[in-house]
Amino acid sequence: MSKTREYFENNGQGHVFTFFDELTEPEQENLLKQASDIDLEELSGLVSSLVQNTGSKNDSIADSLEPAEFTPLPNSDGGNPSLWIEAREKGEAALRAGRVAAFTVAGGQGTRLGYDGPKGTFGVTPVLKKSLFQVFAEKILASSRIFGRPVPWFILTSVINHDQTVAFFKENDFFGLPEDRVHFFSQGLMPAVDADGKILMSNKGQIALSPDGHGGSLRALVRSGAVRQMEADGIDTISYFQVDNPLVRCIDPAFIGFHLMNDSELSSKMVPKAYPEEKVGVFCQQNGQALVVEYSDLPERLAQERDDSGEIKFRAGSIAIHIFDRNFVDRLGSGRDESAKLPFHLAHKKVPFIDESGSIHEPTEPNAYKFEMFVFDALPFAANPVIIETSRANDFSPVKNATGVDSVETSSADQLRQFARWAKEAGIALETDDTGLPPVTFEVSPLFGDTPGRFISSWNALEHKPELTDGLVLV
Numbered sequence: 256m257s258k259t260r261e262y263f264e265n266n267g268q269g270h271v272f273t274f275f276d277e278l279t280e281p282e283q284e285n286l287l288k289q290a291s292d293i294d295l296e297e298l299s300g301l302v303s304s305l306v307q308n309t310g311s312k313n314d315s316i317a318d319s320l321e322p323a324e325f326t327p328l329p330n331s332d333g334g335n336p337s338l339w340i341e342a343r344e345k346g347e348a349a350l351r352a353g354r355v356a357a358f359t360v361a362g363g364q365g366t367r368l369g370y371d372g373p374k375g376t377f378g379v380t381p382v383l384k385k386s387l388f389q390v391f392a393e394k395i396l397a398s399s400r401i402f403g404r405p406v407p408w409f410i411l412t413s414v415i416n417h418d419q420t421v422a423f424f425k426e427n428d429f430f431g432l433p434e435d436r437v438h439f440f441s442q443g444l445m446p447a448v449d450a451d452g453k454i455l456m457s458n459k460g461q462i463a464l465s466p467d468g469h470g471g472s473l474r475a476l477v478r479s480g481a482v483r484q485m486e487a488d489g490i491d492t493i494s495y496f497q498v499d500n501p502l503v504r505c506i507d508p509a510f511i512g513f514h515l516m517n518d519s520e521l522s523s524k525m526v527p528k529a530y531p532e533e534k535v536g537v538f539c540q541q542n543g544q545a546l547v548v549e550y551s552d553l554p555e556r557l558a559q560e561r562d563d564s565g566e567i568k569f570r571a572g573s574i575a576i577h578i579f580d581r582n583f584v585d586r587l588g589s590g591r592d593e594s595a596k597l598p599f600h601l602a603h604k605k606v607p608f609i610d611e612s613g614s615i616h617e618p619t620e621p622n623a624y625k626f627e628m629f630v631f632d633a634l635p636f637a638a639n640p641v642i643i644e645t646s647r648a649n650d651f652s653p654v655k656n657a658t659g660v661d662s663v664e665t666s667s668a669d670q671l672r673q674f675a676r677w678a679k680e681a682g683i684a685l686e687t688d689d690t691g692l693p694p695v696t697f698e699v700s701p702l703f704g705d706t707p708g709r710f711i712s713s714w715n716a717l718e719h720k721p722e723l724t725d726g727l728v729l730v
């Protein structure tokens with residue numbers, strides 16, 4: 256018996272190999288490979304601490320929670336325009352020096368969207384239905400051109416969507432980016448278990464595995480060699496965003512500048528919560544450390560609390576846009592700092608599985624536990640965390656669901672509202688409704704303009720200014 260099988264037998268997971276002798280040789284190899292990547296000690300610790308101690312929520316979290324401090328936008332209450340100018344200039348200098356990489360986490364399964372393919376290949380823009388990946392690629396290319404240095408782009412995949420993701424970029428000639436500046440690497444996987452902690456099998460030769468959460472991106476950056484590569488290329492600043500948000504400013508000089516001016520290890524953007532019950536994590540402070548408290552963990556009493564000016568007291572909503580210092584990623588992702596480890600969280604999900612008699616089950620209720628790390632759990636370990644305000648209209652409109660809230664429909668409308676705002680700023684006569692939507696559907700490529708200022712100068716430079724009509728694309 257192989258060492259791996261023995262290890263599984265000795266740890267009460269021998270059933271993983273029930274059908275081993277029925278498998279072909281490549282299937283056997285594949286199963287052994289999947290199994291050997293699993294750390295059973297870690298798994299058993301998670302089962303006993305998370306699955307079997309489903310325990311009540313830790314209400315004491317509320318005891319010493321304070322709202323996190325943040326830097327308001329220049330035009331918000333308390334905003335300091337000259338500080339923002341200084342930050343932008345610092346960020347621009349870092350970009351000109353080639354110190355910044357873009358980093359997209361695209362390893363998720365996108366189950367809510369229900370789209371068959373990597374989420375980044377999903378079409379989202381109002382007219383051309385350009386894919387999320389293309390939108391980011393054009394923003395990164397625009398930035399590279401403006402600052403005269405190619406911005407390398409690191410993309411986190413999972414083994415489930417890796418090949419399709421890479422093929423998509425190849426089919427599209429990397430959207431004009433230099434191929435050797437786009438780096439793909441896969442994140443780790445974790446097995447799903449039942450209520451007794453037994454690993455589930457999706458079929459006779461496959462363990463039911465799923466990605467280890469966006470927090471797994473930190474160890475994947477280290478394990479894949481991406482961090483070493485960044486070091487060799489002189490990159491110390493990593494601009495992190497999720498694959499589902501086409502409005503994100505992939506490379507934001509002011510944000511980068513605030514991060515660098517404060518010697519921060521991890522910086523974050525916040526938006527004020529729209530209403531107390533809104534389902535976003537909230538930046539807080541506890542015992543001198545910054546942290547994100549998930550909406551489900553924030554006690555109702557605190558969620559409803561108002562400050563002296565009548566605003567929601569705990570209002571700094573997290574939108575998953577960060578800047579990481581490379582050495583910080585190395586420290587956390589390598590695991591060499593025992594005191595700085597991202598915890599795993601538990602998700603109770605429906606996972607199809609095969610039982611030990613070989614029968615397949617398609618559960619209609621959650622039957623399995625999955626383990627995921629969250630990237631924002633890195634915050635308490637970071638020195639000098641910086642949180643700056645941004646506006647949703649300019650940075651955040653994710654595509655999570657097929658329809659309704661946070662769907663392609665809402666996100667495409669938000670992109671159109673942004674184009675319309677820029678057009679109006681450029682002096683173009685355009686009527687918009689109360690929500691800022693214009694009557695015509697048009698589209699602006701990030702290569703034409705990715706900020707109001709650059710939109711205006713491209714527009715002014717046009718010899719023949721087109722009429723804004725349905726289907727117009729400004730490139």
Ligand code: UTP
Nearest residue numbers: 360361362363364365366367466468469497498
């Ligand atoms: P979500 O939390 O929206 O999860 O991920 P998801 O898997 O994409 O979608 P659902 O919940 O199944 O519908 C937020 C971001 O984190 C990335 C996703 O790709 C997305 O950019 N992510 C999530 C990873 O990269 N790896 C993971 O293991 C989980």
